Amino acid sequence: MTKVYYGILSNNRLKTLKKTINSILTSNIKDFKIIIYDSSSNKELINFLKVINNNHILVITNNDFKLSSNESYGRNRIIDKVLELSKGDSNTYLRFIDDDDYFNSIGLKLEYDLINSNNKVDMYFVYKISNNDYKVIKIFVIKDLLYSGIANYYVSANFLYNNHNICFDEITHTRFCEDLIFFARMLNSIYNPKNSYIVDFLNSDFSYYCYKVDRFSRNYYSISSSNYKKLTSLLIMEVIKLYNLNTPVLKKELNLLVTNYKKYFNHVYSILREKENLNNDKTN
Numbered sequence: 001m002t003k004v005y006y007g008i009l010s011n012n013r014l015k016t017l018k019k020t021i022n023s024i025l026t027s028n029i030k031d032f033k034i035i036i037y038d039s040s041s042n043k044e045l046i047n048f049l050k051v052i053n054n055n056h057i058l059v060i061t062n063n064d065f066k067l068s069s070n071e072s073y074g075r076n077r078i079i080d081k082v083l084e085l086s087k088g089d090s091n092t093y094l095r096f097i098d099d100d101d102y103f104n105s106i107g108l109k110l111e112y113d114l115i116n117s118n119n120k121v122d123m124y125f126v127y128k129i130s131n132n133d134y135k136v137i138k139i140f141v142i143k144d145l146l147y148s149g150i151a152n153y154y155v156s157a158n159f160l161y162n163n164h165n166i167c168f169d170e171i172t173h174t175r176f177c178e179d180l181i182f183f184a185r186m187l188n189s190i191y192n193p194k195n196s197y198i199v200d201f202l203n204s205d206f207s208y209y210c211y212k213v214d215r216f217s218r219n220y221y222s223i224s225s226s227n228y229k230k231l232t233s234l235l236i237m238e239v240i241k242l243y244n245l246n247t248p249v250l251k252k253e254l255n256l257l258v259t260n261y262k263k264y265f266n267h268v269y270s271i272l273r274e275k276e277n278l279n280n281d282k283t284n
Contacts, residue, residue, distance in 0.1 A: 072168035088161025
């Protein structure tokens, strides 16, 4: 039987975290565990996590305030715990979700049943498709999912075990792009001709919802322009690696993706630089 670990990053959002947890607990999935990584939250949330009494929930607490804003560190600790518990079992999958998102419980159960019926796949994309032309689908998925969030795939513990060098970037200590960089790194391994990984698609509507439409801007406006530039450069580099692995048709799509990324990143970078210059003028 397939087991799914749901990895949740938690930080001072008790109300939404409760809904995130409940959306999984009410899904009637047969074999699962929720791993919550708490990054130095307030007392109210910490007390809530302390009294959780559910065999399906495991809490990892971080007491180092210096790491409280490093989401990459938290996600890597979740991966470490999954590998420790699963021993890299091919019947085990990990799916991330943030504590200000939640699942559609019915959709989550349908996805689990599909995975349980074919657990020889290394990565499942949660993606709604309109036809069965997988050559076309691959192009759309790579292009669209590189724009999307952390919760749009299931990755097998076996894949993570065999690719232990693939991890979230902890060096820059920011909350922007780390999920996209990690996803691009996984794709580079999956689509490398030297490997023989299996990818499939859960022909499904997205089974999760986001509470805050402004979360994207909240994340990147709080970081420095220098760290922003490092992260965006890393992401572009990973996408270019992916570009070099694939067919001419796919290269056309990825080339457009890189171009759009650069335009968008340059726009945000200029805003951050302008904001920093204004702050410097005020202090001088």
